[in-house]
Amino acid sequence: RTPNTTKFPDGTQYIPDIVATGAKFPAYFEYERGMHNQADWNIKLNKMAKVTKFLNIVAPNKDVITKTLIPQIEKWISSRGGAAQLKGKVVRVTTVRLLEDKDVNNNENWYTVWDLSVGDKPTILNSQKTT
Numbered sequence: 001r002t003p004n005t006t007k008f009p010d011g012t013q014y015i016p017d018i019v020a021t022g023a024k025f026p027a028y029f030e031y032e033r034g035m036h037n038q039a040d041w042n043i044k045l046n047k048m049a050k051v052t053k054f055l056n057i058v059a060p061n062k063d064v065i066t067k068t069l070i071p072q073i074e075k076w077i078s079s080r081g082g083a084a085q086l087k088g089k090v091v092r093v094t095t096v097r098l099l100e101d102k103d104v105n106n107n108e109n110w111y112t113v114w115d116l117s118v119g120d121k122p123t124i125l126n127s128q129k130t131t
Contacts, residue, residue, distance in 0.1 A: 014047035029056045034068030055091045083116040
């Protein structure tokens, strides 16, 4: 992970859990089990938002997504002043199993997607998908 560290002028840094290369630009992924408190979660997403348009979050199962990550993402969006302050960012959440053998660039393959150019609420909520 060290070669993928982004250092910011204020001395902080962002180290993604996973970086996928080979496309025109790298894709950053965070693997989350729902263990962060809201303050730490906000710091993590703020750093991620500085380096990428797509905030890709992968969870172990649907329960972590629905019970923890969705509420934390919505609180983070609100803490930033809503979608108007995050225009151009896309937050995508899914499980490893749902992405298996699928195109990660296709939003339809993600469990929940917020296109913050459109608004504060999820633009895709695939509650019918299984883990």
